Amino acid sequence: MGYELYYWPSIQGRGEFVRLLFEETETEYVDVARMPARHGMGVPGLMHFLGSRTVEQAPFAPPFLKTGNLVIAQTANILQYLGPRLGLVPRAEAARIWAHQLQLTIADLVTEVHDTHHPIASAQYYEDQKSAAKRRAADFIENRLPKFLGYFENVLKRNLKGDRHMVGARLSYVDLSVFQIVEGLRYAFPNAMTHLEPKYPRLIDLHDRVSARPCIAEYLASERRLPFSEEGIFRHYPVLDQ
C-alpha cells in the first residue's frame, strides 16, 4: 500500500512538513501534482479530489495523503497518521497526544506566518494589502514570534528525556517540523531571526542536527527540495522584516 501526497507542485508550503517524514525515513511516495498530468497525476489529479462531487470524504484544501482507501487531509492529521507507521513518534499514547499538540501549535504558527503577508484576504495579492501586512508583520516579529519560539525552546528545556528532542528521547516528526519552521523563518525574516536566534539555543541546535542527518541533507541538496519563494507560506519581503 503506497503513499500518494497531494500538494501544490511549485511551493514547499504545508506539504513540506509531510515530505520531510518520507525523506527522513526513505519511504517511497508519489508527489502526485508534480508528476506529468495524466493517469490521475499532475494538478488535475489534485483538483479531482477538491472539486469532485463523487468523493465522499473530500478535503477542504491540500495537502492530503492518499493511502489505500483513506484520504487524509490537514497537515497535523497526516503527520499523526504517519508518525507511528514511519517510527517517528513514541509508542505511548500520552507521548502521541503531546506530539500532536505540539504539531497543532506549529500549525498555528504557520498560519500566523502566512497572515503576515496576507492579513486581509488570502485570495488577494500581497501588493493590495501591503500596509496592513507591514503592521501585522511588525506585531508578529515583536510579540507572536518570540512567544512561539520561547515556548518551543522551553519544551526542549523541560523535556525530562533530555533537551535534544521535542518529544521523548528520539527523533520525532515534531523535530522535523521544527527544522522546517526555523528554515522558513530564516528565509522570510533574516533580520528578525539574526536578533532572535541567540535566545533559543536548543531550538537552533535541533535545527542544525536535523539538517545534518544523512537523508535530510541529501534531500535538501536534491532537486526534490523546492526552493522557498514569494509564492509560498514563508515569503521574504524586506519591508516586513524590520
Add this chain to the structure above:
Amino acid sequence: MGYELYYWPSIQGRGEFVRLLFEETETEYVDVARMPARHGMGVPGLMHFLGSRTVEQAPFAPPFLKTGNLVIAQTANILQYLGPRLGLVPRAEAARIWAHQLQLTIADLVTEVHDTHHPIASAQYYEDQKSAAKRRAADFIENRLPKFLGYFENVLKRNLKGDRHMVGARLSYVDLSVFQIVEGLRYAFPNAMTHLEPKYPRLIDLHDRVSARPCIAEYLASERRLPFSEEGIFRHYPVLDQ
C-alpha cells in the same frame, strides 16, 4: 478519574467546543477557572499551567484538559481524546481520522472568525485595527464563509450514512461543533447569515436538531452557558456585518 477543563472564565471561546461534549453526555467536569480562586482553582489555577516552569508539558494556550496525569491542549486534540471515551465518535479508525480532519477545518474557520475583528494584532484592541477589520470581515463574508459553509453542507450531503450527521450515522462531537459554529456566526454576523443560511439547509437542520437535544437544550437555558459577547471569538460589530 475526573475531567478538569481549563479555559478563560468569562467567554465561550474555544472552551465551549469542549463543554458541549460534557453537557451532551452528562459527564461531570470541573470548569476550573470559573471556580473560586483557591485550592488550585480559579484563574490562578489556569495560569499555573501556562506560566509554570515546573510543568513538563505545559500548554501554549487554553483550553486544556487535565485528566489523571495528562494535560491535553489544542481544542481539536481534546475532542479527539474525549470522543471515543464519551461515545461521540465512531469506533473505526477511518471515521475517527475523518472526524478529526473536519474538526481541524472547523478550527481553521474559528481562527478566521477571530481574525475578522483582530486582523493585525491579537493583543491590541479591536478599535485600533478597525479599518483593517472592516476589509478582512468583508472578504470573510464574501469569500471565506461561503467556502467553509458550502464545504460542510457538502460533507452532510455526501455522507453515505445519511445527511443527518457529519460523520457516520450517529451524533458525533463534530455535530456539536457545527451547532456552535452556526450559533456563533448568527450572533456575530446576523445579516450575512440571514442571506447565507438558505443555501445550507442540511447544516441548519443539524444545528436545529442539536439545539433541541434534551441535555443541550437544558444546558443552553442554564447559567452554565455563558452569553456571547464582544470579548470572545464571535463578536457582533454591526460595521463588520454588511
